[in-house]
Amino acid sequence: MTELRVVDVVEEQLDSVWEVRIRSFGPGGDRDHWLKIARASLEDGRLLGVVDGDELVAAARIWPFEQWWGGRRVPMGGVAGVVVAPEYRGRGVGSLLMRAVLRRCADKQYPLTALYPATTVLYRHLGYEFAGHRxxxxxxxxxxxxxxxxxxxxxxxxxxxxxxxxxxxxxxxxxxxxxxxxxxxxxxxxxxxxxxxxxxxxxxxxxxxxxxxxxxxxxxxxxxxxxxxxxxxxxxxxxxxxxxxxxxxxxxxxxxxxxxxxxxxxxxxxxxRWMLRLVDAPAAIATRGFPDGVVLEADLRIDDPELTANTGDWHLSVADGSGRLTPTDPSSEALRLGPRGLAALYAGTPTAALRGAGLITGGAADADSGLDAVFGGPTPYMLDYF
CATH class of the missing domain: 3.40.630.30 (Gcn5-related N-acetyltransferase (GNAT))
Incomplete structure (x- = not known):
């Protein structure tokens, strides 16, 4: 390898992306349909690649979705077509690419990002967690x-x-x-x-x-x-x-x-199963729907090593079907969690399960039942594969 760089894929590189895709997923698929989607993704910077010198060795695409959460629409970057050339796997190329994808989702002001994982190791390492099923x-x-x-x-x-x-x-x-x-x-x-x-x-x-x-x-x-x-x-x-x-x-x-x-x-x-990650925690809370008649005040301490704007001490306030996440002073009773715990909590995973997996710690003694009440509800699901 020479110097690995993340780039915005251009028209001239689409043949290389398709070649890496075939080597990653196997032959098949409608190339003309794929090209139509890929070209649309080029226009607004939703197709990213990794190059080694002049050779494209990895790529990923972002869909400009919205997703329902609690009966409200939340903008979401759907990550698809994540491919790495076989000879470059295990060298950190996937992590380099996905960190760029997270930054691009933040630039495009998607509060959330979601994907169907081919492997959980890479995505969990970067803060994704299972959120629902198809x-x-x-x-x-x-x-x-x-x-x-x-x-x-x-x-x-x-x-x-x-x-x-x-x-x-x-x-x-x-x-x-x-x-x-x-x-x-x-x-x-x-x-x-x-x-x-x-x-x-x-x-x-x-x-x-x-x-x-x-x-x-x-x-x-x-x-x-x-x-x-x-x-x-x-x-x-x-x-x-x-x-x-x-x-x-x-x-x-x-x-x-x-x-x-x-x-x-x-x-x-x-x-x-599909995975979720919060890109902008305050925006994700503000745009999500919550159950009517449920009220919660709770302090959170979020530690997000990849998207540091999420890191800090926050106060979560839920009332009248809406929520707010605002900066606050440190609290000894704050619930501590990282991006995986935050994503799973957002998707309604019971706090008992999150504590059992070590994804949340601390918090006020009576906070868990309130968190379950505001984030719980019908099982999250998707109808589509992307």
């Missing part, structure tokens, strides 16, 4: 077909319905106080809706997007604001039961379909 359940198609909902009007959807889909999803996530689901850029939603391989239907208060997958039907997303709409949309998918015996569905473990379907989901549920 669930894939299997249902009997015939069960869904019998759900009814015939009194609800359902029509085929297309590209022009992208804004409507985002509006309906937002309304549902606010009502459910969801934590974890992504808010994709409208251009991506338009792309899904004009893809001939996807089938999209919409009702007054809900929608569904699904497709064929290895002889089964696969639901990418189904949102419904009422029981009748849920029944109608699931029955629309289940209408393919004469061909597809099984419907694979991405949905949370508390989705109403688990209560509506006559038979429980098959036992082969697939779960992917």
């Amino acid at each position: 669930y894939k359940f299997s249902f009997q198609a015939a069960d869904l077909r019998r759900l009814g909902g015939k009194g609800t009007a359902v029509r085929k959807a297309g590209r022009a319905d992208a804004d409507l889909f985002l509006k309906l999803a937002g309304k549902a996530h606010e009502a459910r106080r969801s934590s974890g689901p992504l808010i994709w850029p409208r251009t991506e939603v338009e792309s899904w809706l004009e893809d001939e391989n996807n089938f999209a239907y919409v009702a007054d208060d809900g929608f569904v997007v699904y497709n064929w997958s290895d002889g089964d039907l696969a639901v990418d997303e189904l949102m419904a604001g009422s029981e009748e709409t849920a029944r109608a949309l699931w029955a629309t998918v289940g209408s393919g039961a004469s061909i597809a015996k099984t419907v694979q569905a991405y949905c949370p473990p508390f989705d109403p379909i688990h209560l509506l379907a006559e038979h429980e989901a098959n036992g082969d549920t697939q779960i992917n």
Whole structure:
């Protein structure tokens, strides 16, 4: 190695990024689709690389997401496509790259960053921790077909319905106080809706997007604001039961379909775990939703070696569904935690589990129950892989 440097990837380096990607993930994938996404990422500095001299040896991309937390939208940098050439692994290249990614997320004012890890060692070392899951359940198609909902009007959807889909999803996530689901850029939603391989239907208060997958039907997303709409949309998918015996569905473990379907989901549920990190702790608290009627005053001591703006003594105040994190004087009763503990707490991991893992220490004697109350709630989940 000569001198390793972090750079903003330019158009001329995309072939090199693709080559490292193939060597990292194996052959396959739609290169034209990847290039479309990569070029869009070049325009505003969301594709970073590491070069050794003139040779590109690693790269990572940042998605400009928003994410629901407690029923409110929080800007989030979704880290994807982290690749390091095989001959450079184990030499600190990944850490160099990801530290640059964290700084770029801070520059772009993302309070949060999240990713699906290929390995936990690197990301935990840099302050990420598990925050939630992506669930894939299997249902009997015939069960869904019998759900009814015939009194609800359902029509085929297309590209022009992208804004409507985002509006309906937002309304549902606010009502459910969801934590974890992504808010994709409208251009991506338009792309899904004009893809001939996807089938999209919409009702007054809900929608569904699904497709064929290895002889089964696969639901990418189904949102419904009422029981009748849920029944109608699931029955629309289940209408393919004469061909597809099984419907694979991405949905949370508390989705109403688990209560509506006559038979429980098959036992082969697939779960992917994703990790979270707070980039700007005060902004992450200020933009997150909290339960109404819960009040908390607590002192925190955060030690963040990678993003030092988070380090310090803070006072956490939660009331009326909102929170604030403000600088304060040191306190002997402050809860001490690093970025991993902070991320896990933010995602609702019980304080007892965090103490058992040594991710939080200290704190006032009665603080744990209050922290569990303000950060707890429905299980965080994602519907999408990025």
